[in-house]
Amino acid sequence: MRLEDLSAYEILEKRRIEDLNSDSYIVRHKKTGARLALLSNDDDNKVFYIGFRTPPKDSTGVAHIIEHTVLCGSKDFPLKDPFVELVKGSLNTFLNAMTYPDKTVYPVASCNDTDFQNLMHVYLDAVFYPNIYKTDKIFKQEGWHYEMEDESSDLTINGVVYNEMKGAFSTADDVLSREIQNSLYPDITYGIESGGDPDVIPELTYEDYLDFHRKYYHPSNSYIYLYGDMDMAEKLDYMDKEYLSKFDHLEVDSEIKSQEKFSEPKEIHKAYPVLPADSLEKNTYLSYNCSVGSTLEKKIYIALGTLNYALCSAPGAPVKKALIDKGIGQDVYSEYDNGIKQPIFSIVAKNADASQKDEFVKTIREVLEDQVKNGIDRKSLLAGLSYDEFKYREADFGRFPKGLLYGLQVLDSWLYDDMLPWIHIEANDTFAELKKEVDTGYFENIITEYLLDNTHRTVLLLEPEQGLTEKKDEELRKKLKAYRDSLSKEEIEKIVKETKELREYQEEPDDPENLRKIPLLKLEDLKKEAEKFVYEERNENGVKILFHDIFTNGIAYLTFVFDIKNIDASELPYMATLKKLLGMLDTEHYSYRDLYNEINIKTGGISGSISTYTDSADVTKFETTFEISVKVLHENLSDAFRLVKEIITSSNFDDVKRIKEIFDEQYARLQSDLASAGHQTAALRAMSYVSPAASVSDSVSGIGYFRQLEHMISIIGTDEGAAAIVDNLKRLCKSIFRPENLLVDITGTEKEFQGVPKESELFAKALFTDSYDKGQFKMTPVKKNEAFVTAGQVQYVCRAGNYANKGLKYTGALRVLKVMMGYDYLWRNIRVLGGAYGCMSSYAKNGDAAFVTYRDPNLKNSIDVFEKASDYLRNFDADDRVILQYIIGAISDLDTPKTPSGKGSYGLTAYLCRAKMENIQKNRDQLLGTTKETIRGLADYVDAFMEDNCVCVIGTADKIEESKELFGAVEQLVQS
Known part of the structure; x- marks a missing residue:
């Protein structure tokens, strides 16, 4: 069957897109007018989504709540959470749903044909025939509801989206992004919080929510x-017959309106919460924000991204440097949001004063x-264009299917013009045009039109307000108390009854017959063989080279791996600082600004990392490395070696002023990152109490490093402190970047390997050979059990430990346990019953294990759930179908398709961990052979790591105070 033979559809455009090696189609469903965009190619990681324009009229979060709730049961799949059942038992490579300011999207991806069809079926049924009309309990669980355990209880509000958005409204960076958009577009959908404002969410009624879905x-x-x-x-025929043809055409007024241009700029002041003890000085965000045309202008779409780099984002960029030199902000950056109809360009100074x-x-x-008058630095423009073009051509999005990222970018234009889905993903010609514009004044004219003469702009000040969270919490308590006091006895009894009924609904198991309606693959559909690592150790002219012979489309992925076993462990925070400084300082031949441009013109980027690798034969041993990674086109291979050599051998560490600027920028970013990714922060800190490897990671990227950075910032202003920091950095370079520590790792074909031996030999000869004092790399974990207070409204709760210390050996069945806990026991008790947005568990091969919650309204309740996990496992009972679901979910996670660079990293990890293929296969066999009895036996693993009783919480002062007996120390996450 050909697309042209389908009478239900009209092909509006068909053509080849060579940039993507795809045949493209723009199609319209005749009866309903449904829009379809198709990219047919040889990528077996298939992607489907259905999306809708969903402009909200208020900030009740209705679009977001519907996104959650349509996935809670439908006509063909009448169980409470088919989404979770899919995650458990699908080979998906992506499965989620997303709410944006003007659209809601439901994407899935899979490499398995049967699985892909199953996912399409479940998602189409969910959006068109959800169970939300049959019971309001779905709305209450995922959106919001009043809660009272009995007639004497306080009245509270709970709900997954409600708690998710309390978390989202707790971080200053999230608040800033939201307020910038609101400031520029106050009269249209972008002036509304589509995710939901926690203060407004409880105003959403069940009927208004249903009306939004109907429309x-x-x-x-x-x-x-x-x-x-x-x-x-075949796919289009299926969609027509099973879904689209069941509907008649409907005129839906979902047009995304445009904001009328401001006649003059506006100044707006907003507040964000800080703790009562936090300083108000140097804690304001200043932002200069412009509405910049239309996302349908394809040259501007990329050109403004280039200006984002050249003007402010790149180190030493003129706007950034001018503001930093004047002491306006610790971190200065610009942002370009082109995912909405009227894009936004913002320049932000963080940690400034009003x-x-x-x-x-x-x-x-x-x-x-000045840039307009004298011209933008040509190299900066070319560097910005080269960097974006490299990313575009490489199309490496890590674990995310590239077809998914293309599809989401398609909506940047398709949502606003039915015939323009491809203009931003078909970009080779646009890049070529823009390179020609570098010397024409084109970019300077954009600055004049959009950033200088444009009256549609705002200056937004986001200012700290001490105790704002506590004030809002108290206002809510008073409001709820007043409302409770206004209720009659019968109304109170009704809320208590509804609370009980919702709990019963949540706890009631699904009908086994309904569970069996979720399509499921068979065990024989799963690949039995573990993925082989690809590597070959070559010794070329005295340099050890690890070669991964993998097709990379002409790109060489290089990693310079340095063993740091002779460095003292106390130096780890300085190593983490060194990682951030390299490439950001002047060198022998470049200013730091010119160096950054040269890197982006010649390569796809240079980045540093500090990694740990557990010995697969003895999990008490691990290796720590300092790594510098480069991706580069083969013809520029020598430039990659040259630039890395330049950076590690001639960086100017005597420039204390520049080092302090980088420290300040790091501090400002970590200040936000540690809180917004509180689940990761808490998990890493909790595991550091018992695990030497986790202690390393915490010391270079977690709270441990943040505390040391605070200390370094406090002493760099003194001559003695600055001298000590500079001496440490110089000494570390001479201790780490030595030929005897070096392994060169290269992913590519034999063609990309050509030149590597010679370049590696020259590179090794340029490294340091001076004598140095060898340290002892030994980490001694110290159990602390800490709580870190933030101005947020939610908790991130972790309980961690190590099962290997109790003599238990890793088994592949632990991957099954991760799926099962994340989407069964923890999901039901932490998310469904507790109202937290997320929950997860982890079980590493070195024995490190943890239970974690994300945007959690609870603390002690979640710890109690963790405590009962092993009892649940010992009494676990389920049929073979349920076990198969967990096995499929675990295999799906394990078999996520790897990009070429990912395959190289897989081989490098196997090499450094001394992994043997037979053990990898054994772990896979254990996974595939998991039974009910196996899962019951894993209770011992949970007991083993829980016995260590390592607890870390990032959360609110009142919840932490209620459970202070759990902690050995309580302090603010960010010290004033």
Whole structure:
């Protein structure tokens, strides 16, 4: 069957897109007007999504709550959480749903044809025939509800989206992004919080919520995308017969309106919460924000990204440097949001003072005017273009299927013009055009039109307010108390009854017959063989080279791996600092600005990392490395070696002023990152109490490093402190970057390998050979059990330990346990019953293990759930189908398709861990052979790591105070 033979559809455009090696189709469903965009190619990682334009009219979060709830049961799959059942038992490479300011998207991806069809079926059924009309309990669970355990209880509010957004409204960076968009577009959908404002969410009624679904979740308002190696005609025929043809055409007014241009710029002040003890000085965000045209202008779409790099984002960029030199902000950056109809360009100074506002604006405008008058640095423009073009051509999005990222980018134009889905993902010609514009004044004209003469702009000040969280919490308590006091006895009894009924609904198991309606693969559908590592050790002219013979489309992925076993462990925070400084300082032949441009013109980027590798034969041993990674086109291979050599052998560590600027920027970013990714922060810190390897990671990227960075910032202002920091950095370079420590890792074909031996030999000869004092790399974990207070409204709770210390050996069945705990026991008790947004567990091969919650309204309750986990496992009972689901989910996670660079990293990890293929296969066999009895036996692993009783919580002062007996220390996450 050909697409042209499908009478239900009209092909509006068909053509070849060579940039993506794809045949493209723009298609319309005749009866309903449903829009379809298809990219047919040989990629077996197939992608489907259905999306809808969903402009909200208020900040009740209705679009977001519907996104959650349509996945809670439907006509063909009438169980409470088919989404979770899919995650458990699907080979998906992506499965999720996303709410944006003007659209909601439901994407899936899989390499397995049967699985892909199953995923399409479940998602189409979910969006068009959800169970939300049959019971309001789905709305209450995922959205919001009043809660009272009995007539004497306080009245509270709970709900997954409600708690998720309390977390989202707790971090200053999230608040800033939201307020910038609101400031520029106050009269249209972008001036509304589509995710939901926690203060407003409880205003959403069940009927208004249903009306929103009735209006927007219709084929006539849909955007359907297919990508990959599949029979497109078969998929479209299926969609028509099973879903689209069941509907008539509907006129849906979902047009995304445009904001009328401001006649003059506006100044807006907003507050964000800090703790009562936090300083108000140097804690304001200053932002200069411009509405910059239309996302349908394909040259501007990329050009503004290039200006983002050249003007402010790159180290030493003129706007950034001018503001930093004047002491306006610790971290200065720009952001370009082109995922909405009217894109936004913002320049932000973080950790500034409100009193600097006028100087902030004046400085930006003076620098921009100078750039227009004297011309933007040509190399900066070319570097920005080269960097973006390299990323575009490489199309390496890690674990995310490239077809998914293409599909989401398609909506940047398709949502606003039915015939323009491809303009931003078909970009080779656009890059070529823009390179020609570098010397024409084109980029300077953009600055004039959009950043200087544009009256549609705002200056937004996001200012700290001490105790704002506590104030809002108290206001909510009073409001709920007043409401409770206004209720009659019968109304109170009704809330208590509904609370009980919701709990019973949540705890009631699904009908086994309904569970069996979720499509499931067979055990024989699963690949039995473990993925082989690809590597060959070669010794070339005295340099050890690890070669991964993998097709990379002409790109060489290089990693310079340095063993740091002779470095003293106390130096780890300085190593982490060194990693951040390399490439950001002047060198022998380059200023740091020119160096950064040269890197991005000649390569796809240079980055540093500090990694640990556990010995597979003895998990008490591990190796720590300092790594510098480069991706480069083969013809520029010598440039990659030259630039890395330049950076590690001639960086100017005597420039204390520049080092302090980088410290300040790091501090400002970590200040936000540690809190916003609180689950990862808490888990790493908790495991560091018992695990030497986790202690290393915490010392170079977690709270341990943040505390040391605070100390370094406090002493760098003194001559003695600055001298000590500089001496440490110089000494570390001479201790780490030595020929005897070096392994060169290269991923590519034999063609990309050509030149590597000679370049590696020259590189090794340039490294340090001076004598040095060898240290002792020994980490001694110390159990602390800490709580870190933030100004947020939610908790991140972790309980961690190590099972290997109790004599237990890793088994592949632990991967099954991870799926089972994350989508069964923890999911039901932490998310469904507890209202937290997320929950997870981990079980590493070295024995490190943890239970973690994310955006959790609870603390002690979650710890109690963790405590009962092993009892649940010992009494675990399920049929073979349920066990198979968990096995499939675990295999799906294990077999996520790897990019070429990912395959190289897999081989490097195997090499450094001394892994043997027979053991990898054994672990896979254990996974595939998991039984009910196996899972019961894993209770011993949970007991073993729980016995260590390592607890770390990042959360609110009141919840931490209620459970203070759990902690040996309580302190603010960010010290004033």
